[in-house]
Amino acid sequence: MEKITLYSKTGCGQCVFLKRYLDSKGLNYLEKNVEDESYLEEVRELNCQSLPVVLIGQSAPVVGFQPDVIERLISQC
Known part of the structure; x- marks a missing residue:
């Protein structure tokens, strides 16, 4: 399995749904909260x-809560 990185923000509903989804699949991920300016800059660099x-x-x-796209990408790993 490839490394999964999740950029999120406290209070973001879609972020919460996505974390619950990843957790329900038993997937390990690195969460980067963009309230840390360095992580926000990384998101900007990704356009x-x-x-x-x-x-x-x-x-x-x-971008966004797209479980179908995530499933496809995970199955290709």
Whole structure:
């Protein structure tokens, strides 16, 4: 399994749904809360303007709660 990185923010509903989804699948992920300016800058460098943002391995960023896309990317790992 490739490394999963989740960019989130406290109080973000879609972020909460995505964390619950990843947890329900038993997937390990590194969460980076963008309230830390360095993580916010990483999101900007990815050219993403909304949250959550998920990186799975070398895939393009997945923005928002998109379990179907995440499932596809995980199955390709």
